Structure formats: structure tokens, C-alpha cells
Amino acid sequence: MRNILIIGAGRSATSLIRYLLDKSEEENLFITIGDISVQSAKKLIQNHPNAKGILLDVFNDAQRKEAVKNSDIVISMLPARYHIEVAKDCLALGKNMVTASYVSKEMQALNPKAEAKGLIFMNEIGLDPGVDHMSAMQIIDRIRAKGGKMLLFESFCGGLIAPESDDNLWNYKFTWNPRNVVLAGQGGAAEFIQEGKYKYIPYHRLFRRTEFINIEGYGKFEVLANRNSLQYQSVYGLEDILTLYRGTIRRVGFSKAWNMFVQLGMTDDTYTIPDSENLTYRDFVNLFLAYSPTDSVELKLRYALKIDQDDLMWEKLEELDIFNDKKTIGIKNATPAMALQKILEEKWTLSEEDKDMIVMYHKFGYELNGEKHQIDSHMTLIGEDQTHTAMAKTVGLPVAIAAIKILNGEITTPGVQRPIAKEVYEPILKELEDHGVIFKEEEVKYLGYNPENLHLG
Amino acid sequence: MRNILIIGAGRSATSLIRYLLDKSEEENLFITIGDISVQSAKKLIQNHPNAKGILLDVFNDAQRKEAVKNSDIVISMLPARYHIEVAKDCLALGKNMVTASYVSKEMQALNPKAEAKGLIFMNEIGLDPGVDHMSAMQIIDRIRAKGGKMLLFESFCGGLIAPESDDNLWNYKFTWNPRNVVLAGQGGAAEFIQEGKYKYIPYHRLFRRTEFINIEGYGKFEVLANRNSLQYQSVYGLEDILTLYRGTIRRVGFSKAWNMFVQLGMTDDTYTIPDSENLTYRDFVNLFLAYSPTDSVELKLRYALKIDQDDLMWEKLEELDIFNDKKTIGIKNATPAMALQKILEEKWTLSEEDKDMIVMYHKFGYELNGEKHQIDSHMTLIGEDQTHTAMAKTVGLPVAIAAIKILNGEITTPGVQRPIAKEVYEPILKELEDHGVIFKEEEVKYLGYNPENLHLG
Numbered sequence: 001m002r003n004i005l006i007i008g009a010g011r012s013a014t015s016l017i018r019y020l021l022d023k024s025e026e027e028n029l030f031i032t033i034g035d036i037s038v039q040s041a042k043k044l045i046q047n048h049p050n051a052k053g054i055l056l057d058v059f060n061d062a063q064r065k066e067a068v069k070n071s072d073i074v075i076s077m078l079p080a081r082y083h084i085e086v087a088k089d090c091l092a093l094g095k096n097m098v099t100a101s102y103v104s105k106e107m108q109a110l111n112p113k114a115e116a117k118g119l120i121f122m123n124e125i126g127l128d129p130g131v132d133h134m135s136a137m138q139i140i141d142r143i144r145a146k147g148g149k150m151l152l153f154e155s156f157c158g159g160l161i162a163p164e165s166d167d168n169l170w171n172y173k174f175t176w177n178p179r180n181v182v183l184a185g186q187g188g189a190a191e192f193i194q195e196g197k198y199k200y201i202p203y204h205r206l207f208r209r210t211e212f213i214n215i216e217g218y219g220k221f222e223v224l225a226n227r228n229s230l231q232y233q234s235v236y237g238l239e240d241i242l243t244l245y246r247g248t249i250r251r252v253g254f255s256k257a258w259n260m261f262v263q264l265g266m267t268d269d270t271y272t273i274p275d276s277e278n279l280t281y282r283d284f285v286n287l288f289l290a291y292s293p294t295d296s297v298e299l300k301l302r303y304a305l306k307i308d309q310d311d312l313m314w315e316k317l318e319e320l321d322i323f324n325d326k327k328t329i330g331i332k333n334a335t336p337a338m339a340l341q342k343i344l345e346e347k348w349t350l351s352e353e354d355k356d357m358i359v360m361y362h363k364f365g366y367e368l369n370g371e372k373h374q375i376d377s378h379m380t381l382i383g384e385d386q387t388h389t390a391m392a393k394t395v396g397l398p399v400a401i402a403a404i405k406i407l408n409g410e411i412t413t414p415g416v417q418r419p420i421a422k423e424v425y426e427p428i429l430k431e432l433e434d435h436g437v438i439f440k441e442e443e444v445k446y447l448g449y450n451p452e453n454l455h456l457g
Numbered sequence: 458m459r460n461i462l463i464i465g466a467g468r469s470a471t472s473l474i475r476y477l478l479d480k481s482e483e484e485n486l487f488i489t490i491g492d493i494s495v496q497s498a499k500k501l502i503q504n505h506p507n508a509k510g511i512l513l514d515v516f517n518d519a520q521r522k523e524a525v526k527n528s529d530i531v532i533s534m535l536p537a538r539y540h541i542e543v544a545k546d547c548l549a550l551g552k553n554m555v556t557a558s559y560v561s562k563e564m565q566a567l568n569p570k571a572e573a574k575g576l577i578f579m580n581e582i583g584l585d586p587g588v589d590h591m592s593a594m595q596i597i598d599r600i601r602a603k604g605g606k607m608l609l610f611e612s613f614c615g616g617l618i619a620p621e622s623d624d625n626l627w628n629y630k631f632t633w634n635p636r637n638v639v640l641a642g643q644g645g646a647a648e649f650i651q652e653g654k655y656k657y658i659p660y661h662r663l664f665r666r667t668e669f670i671n672i673e674g675y676g677k678f679e680v681l682a683n684r685n686s687l688q689y690q691s692v693y694g695l696e697d698i699l700t701l702y703r704g705t706i707r708r709v710g711f712s713k714a715w716n717m718f719v720q721l722g723m724t725d726d727t728y729t730i731p732d733s734e735n736l737t738y739r740d741f742v743n744l745f746l747a748y749s750p751t752d753s754v755e756l757k758l759r760y761a762l763k764i765d766q767d768d769l770m771w772e773k774l775e776e777l778d779i780f781n782d783k784k785t786i787g788i789k790n791a792t793p794a795m796a797l798q799k800i801l802e803e804k805w806t807l808s809e810e811d812k813d814m815i816v817m818y819h820k821f822g823y824e825l826n827g828e829k830h831q832i833d834s835h836m837t838l839i840g841e842d843q844t845h846t847a848m849a850k851t852v853g854l855p856v857a858i859a860a861i862k863i864l865n866g867e868i869t870t871p872g873v874q875r876p877i878a879k880e881v882y883e884p885i886l887k888e889l890e891d892h893g894v895i896f897k898e899e900e901v902k903y904l905g906y907n908p909e910n911l912h913l914g
Binding site (some may be wrong): 151168170188189190194195197199200201202203205209262264268270271273274286287289290291292293336450451 | 496645646648651652654655656657659660661663684720721725727728730731742743745746747748749793815865906
């Protein structure tokens, strides 16, 4: 038996655990799930003979070390900031490790020691980061192998609601951590390059500078820039690329409507509101509007945001019941972002029948033998149900597959890693196809952002 | 001879030093001016027999302690963050101290020890903070002495260009630290209270939520909210007040035009621009606009900010020569804010003949014997010249006067202080009148923000 320790039994772990349980006989696995709630851990196991749930408080050094010691490989599904303690144990006790999170500075600093000990610390192997790295590097490596020179790389991803469950005016529900959605884009200007020109978008303009994509069978989507496109230059070896842009996918119209919250200041997470617990939704809205008791909150908001009476933006606000003067925020010391999240969760939480959808879209522009080419590649996946969502599958399956391939000696390069090497992405992408994670590729005319390709007049 | 040590011989120290030199015979003073540049110190003294300039690097412990030891009182005109080292020396060596800066947490922490040693550390005794505290507390104390209950306190201040020197479309020039002007309002939402309702304005809306005031002889001005109005509740003992709002005064139209920079992201100080040194002004503007080589930077900006062709906003931009494709930023590793400051300084620096102007305006609403009243009080001051600006006088004179009154035992309460006690503000305000700092007071109808006072219909 090979022992796999999974730390964290949250909703990102469902498909990961199902996959490993399904493989446990064939691969000779015993799976231990450690969580601060033993109930959560046990629920995911459902009495499977090759698994057990244990109490694991990641801040309890003895408990954590003991669990790591008894394992052959460790999967940490904790929030990113907690990985580092687990990683240090893995280093001390000589265990390989897998996470779906971005490589932190602290994690990167362990690289020399991990390499020296021959240990594999595989990170960024969920969906985004993860499937994006693998599916992009597969095509970039192929272009390079032909002798092509990369000109453009754009990569977009979104966790959305499936069309069959899309029944609100925002064309959106929370399929993942709502707090991250509310805070998305904050913390600094978005930075990217287009045709060699650096471009910056401040947070308060981010939701008004969207681009559009069409996906066969699903129609039109919008893309808003991620903060940190430029760091992909070094990760993918694209230092000389002319266009590098990463973004988040939403249904068309979401960003324009979300911008209302940004403009009002409702997404601010830097201060707390006095007596937020007893504030009504209407009071909350009024915090961000001029004092004028002769005017309704509604008219003040319409005036502040210049919303015409026949503008769909207005229906979107009303759908959220945001002017309700009975419902209260009910959270002590809430920031505006926390209060807004509360209001949105009431309307945007998945119902039992709802299914989610993952959309990923890449564009690769390159030059080969003096000619410009472009490959577009995209993937869509609809979730099974509320447990095995498309998000849980696309985040969890690559982690699970990687863990087995490390155990089996098929992934071998030691150190703090991302899944950008062929030895990693080829077999994982191949197996993901069996689970419906399939990229469709097409050659398109290279457009870039060049004037000769644009309609003038 | 009583020895006064002044640390920092910047342009905020000119009127302060002239005042003390003028008083040196009568008051038996010897003034030592310590600065990192002995030349700067000596220039301000102009061979006056009762003064000397010395080299003083505030980071040189021995040098600093020696200078403090030889003084009877220390005036620190350094940037606020450097006061604390001086204050610790004053504490150790038993010297009183005066600054024009906000009380920092570190400074406040010295209060028990300063009190125990009977030392006066007088802070916030410049213009804003300073003259605002004194002129406000004088009226608030008078209202309270009559038995009145404060309902409303609004206080505005601006450093502007005098009408006779007002010759650009922005009706603005830099009369003080340009960097502070570029960064004004950043770092969190503006918070205030109106009629008991908390109100918040995010930075990107701050310049579109202005109020207006009229000043006899000078016309109309606009006011934008300061970040931190609420902290004045405890400083002034206004915990139960219904309306508390502090703001910055500009000429009407400035904020709407400044908002263009905010919207584009040009005031951001959190990241540096690659190769900023060689960037032209035009390139700089283009950083914040969509990539579209078929369109001019001008049209992209007009489109992004929805500026009509006959909108005066456009002339304001052109006046700054912001679309120039020859002039370069010329600063390595510049942030957008630094680059913008460079562009503005070229146009907004005072010329030799220019005079500045200080405007301060307070509103006091109160209830007395069941009736509501309001007092408005305002002060305007035009600078003498570029050395003795209205800013240098209003910042420096209260500091100088306070220092002499502490030396003379007229200000006696020990501890870390602000000038909010009658013993401090009465004599200082009286003497400031001799220097043209005169508040005009008038009883007006109490308006507040109550519906019955507003025109309906």
C-alpha cells in the first residue's frame, strides 16, 4: 500500500478524492484525509475500505508532522498561505508534495533543498493555475519545436454557471470562493503588453476595459484583464513576446454591471462599517451615496451612476434586492466587501440542481518561415452536480493524477515545480481527456493588434 | 540668551525664522538652524548676529543629541516621519519641542514620559493642522460656554494661487509639496458623517463628490472630502455630533479635471514604469489607453473619458502639453504619480512674481435653548512673495509664536499636545491677526442637511 495524505477536505477536494478512491485498488493506495473537521473528511470517504479520515489541525505541529511521516506523498488542498508549514515537514521527512496553489516566495525558497534531497514539490497543478499551464505549454513547445517564434499569448479562464442553470440577469453564480470574486482585481493596476507596448488599467477601470471572445456552441463572452500577466514572461520563457495578456472570462454584461459596485466603493475591504450587523441592505447602499433625505436611495444611486430608467443595469440591481429596508447584513465589523458578499450570496448561491461551467481559451500567435500564424485553443466543461462541479474536477483531477504519477516514478524532476515540462503535461492532459477536459484547437488568421488587420474607415 | 534650535531649513521655515530673528533682541533669543545643507541654513539667516547655521544630519545621533543638548527648545520642521528621533532626544535631555505635524502613534506614546518630566511637546501647530484647530476650538469653546450643543462642524482648507497670479485653466499652481498634491486622497475611502449617517467615498469618486462654498470677494470654490474626518470626533470632543466633514478647497472645476488623471490611473504610486526615463509625455498617456495603432492617443483618450470636442477639460489637458512626443519624463524607475508630477511641475511651478493664497472656511452648527444656529468663519491670506508665501506664514508663524510662549512660560500644560486649549489658541490667534491671519465670522441661518431647509419640487 502507498499512503497518500490529503490535507483539507473542502469542496475543492471532492473529485480529487473520488478519483483516488476509484484508483485505490488498481494503484494499491491508502488515502488518509486530514481536516480540522473529521466529519468533513469522513463524509468524502463514505466508508471506503482504502481510506480513513483523521483530525488534522495544520497549526498543531505534532499532529501535522505525524501525519506527514506516515505518508508516501502529501497533497495539500489548504488555502495557499498554509502550504509552507506542510512543505517544511515534507522537506524534513523526505516526502513529495502536490498543491494547486501559486508558488509563494517561501515555497520557492525551498527549491535548492528540495532539489538536493531529490524531492518533488509540484505546485500550480489545479485549473488556473494548472490546466492553463499544461495546455498552453503543450502548444508553445510544439510551435517552438517547428522553429516558430512566439508573438502573442493570450489566456483566459472563467468559472461560470452552465447555460442550463443560467437563470439570473447577471448570468453568474458563485461556483467557487465568493470572497475571491468580490475582491477580484484589487491590489494594484492590471499590467500587460500588447504589440510591445506596456499597458496599465487601474482597478476602477478594469471592468470597463473588457475584450470579447466567441466560443462555438456557447456564444459570446467577455474577458477582463488579470493583474499579473507579465510574470508569465519568465515562467513560460516568453521574455521577447509582443503581446501577453491573461484575463478572466465572464458572460457579456457582467463586468459593466459589477462596475456599479466598484464605482460606489462597495468592494472595499480596507475598513469596517460601524454597526454593520444591524445595517439594512438599503442602509448599506446609502453609505456610498450623498446625504439627501428629500431623495430616495434609488434616485440618488441612479444619479450617481447615471443609470437611465430603461437601463438593464437597474433590473440587475433590483434582482439582488439591494434596496430592501428589512433585511440586515447580520455580520459584525463587516467591511463593505463582506456586506456585499452577503447580499450576493443570497441570490448567487448554486441551488441543488445547478451546474457550473469552466471555460478556458488560449490564443497563440507565432511567426514561422516569415509568415504569421495563430492557433486558438479552448476547453469547456459542465459540472456533474453540486459536489462534482466542473471546478472541483478541473482543480482536483490534475492534482490527483500528478500525485499518482509521482508515486509511480513517471514524474521525476525534483525541486519546486510547475507543470510546464512535457514529462508532466503530456500524460496528465491525456488522462484529463478521459474526464471530459478536452481542448479544441483551430488554426485562425493571425490578427494580433496590427493596423493592417483592422477594418479602417 | 535663550537658545532655539530649528531643525530643517526648507521653504516651510522662511517666515518662522524671520519672525524669530525679528524678535531675537526683544526676546533675548539665539537661533541655531540645523540642516543637512549648511548653505540652506545660512541663507535663511543672512548674517543675523543672533543666529547661526550648523550642519545637522538627523540620522547622525551624536550630532543631533549635541545640538538638542545646547538648546532650550527645539523646533522640528523636518518631514513628519523624522520627528520621533528628535523627540526622544528632547525627552532624554529635558527639552520642550514644537512641530507642525500630525501626532504620530510613536509621538503619542511619549506622552506619559513627557508629562512626568513636565515637558511640552506641542504638535499640529502649523496651518492644517494648526490654525484650523485653534480657530475652530475658539468658536466651539465659546458655543459650549453659552450652553450650546454642537450639531455640525465642517472645516475646509486650501493652498491656492492668488487671483492676481491665477493665469492657467486649472486655476491652480503648486504652492506646497507637489507630491502630496498628486497623491492627495489615496490610501483609503474618505469617511465622514452627515446628519448622523456615515458616508464613504472611494478614491476614484472623490473628485466627483465636491461641495461648494462662496467667499466674499473671491467667489466660488469647491471642496473635496479629506480621508479622515472622523478622527476629529475625539480630538475636539465631538463624539455626538451629527455632521462632521473636513475637506480640501480648490477653485471650481479643478476636481473634475483632476479626475481625468485619477480615472486613467496616472496618480498610481504603487508600481514603476519600465524605461520611464525615456518615455515621452505622449507615451506616458498611452500607457493608460487601449492598444489601437490606427487611432491617435488624443482620440483614444477622448473616447476613454467621454470628452466632447467642445469640453473645456480638453483645453486643460492640452495646456499641460501632455501629448508632446518629444519631451521625456527623464526619471528612472518612475511611478505614474512621479511622471505626472514631472509633467505638472513644468506648468504649475510658481513664477517669481506669483503669489499664493490660503483659504480656510469653518461652519459651526449648534443648538441653544431649543433653537438652531450657525456660525461661518473664514480666513484668506495672500502671500508676500515666493519666499514669504501665505503657506510659509500660516505654517511657520504659529510654530514660532508657540515656541516663544513656551519659553516664556505662557503655555504650560505638559505632555504631547495639540493647540486645542484656550491657553494656547487665544494668545496665538491674537498675535496671528497682526500678521494678517484674520478670521471673519458671521451668523447664518442653520441649514445643516435637513429637508425642511432645502428647496423641494
